[in-house]
Amino acid sequence: MNPAISRRMRKTRSKNNSLEVAVRKGLYALGIRYRIHYPVPGMLRRSSDIAFPQLRIAVFLDGCFWHSCPIHRSDPKTNVAFWAEKLRRNVERDRSTDDHLRSLGWEAVRFWAHQAPEEIVRDICSVVHAKRGEHGK
Ligand SMILES: [Zn+2]
Structure with missing residues (x-):
């Protein structure tokens, strides 16, 4: 694999993990x-990063590279067709996951890895509170 891409993958992965931890801590607090x-539910090998099963909310923290963030998407310079296809399929997969969840009455909420954890926590809170309101809790 192209070293620039593997570097970016590693960076994306660790960045995503630290973001996930920060968001989880914020919610917990x-x-x-x-x-x-x-x-x-009903989809093999797909999971949300953070979920509220009783409220049917699934949260995804999407890496900018893998999920083609509009601000940070960068097109790899080698194996162009391979990467274009792979990244396109990722986006398609995200959309089909969202559609599937919505068809089951879930709300799919997505954030980009470049967003500030406090902002993500705030948005998740408001979705959770809105849903709790609907459920009369
Ligand atoms: Zn981004």
Whole structure:
């Protein structure tokens, strides 16, 4: 594999993990309890990063490279067709996951890895509170 790409993959992965940890800590500090790496119901090998199964909320923290963030997407210079196809399939997969979740009455909420954890925590909180309201809790 192209060294620039493997570097970027490593960076994306660790950045995503530290973001995930920061978001989880933020939610926990606010007394919000969640599940992590929760399977998408009825879909094999797909899971959300953070989930509220009772409220049917699935949260995804999408890496900018893998999920083609509009700001940070960068097109690899080698194996162009291979990467274009791979990244396109990732985006398609995300959309089909969202559609599937919505068809089951779940709300799919996505964030980019470049967003600030506080901003993500705030948005998750408001979705959780809105859903709790609907559920009369
Ligand atoms: Zn980005």
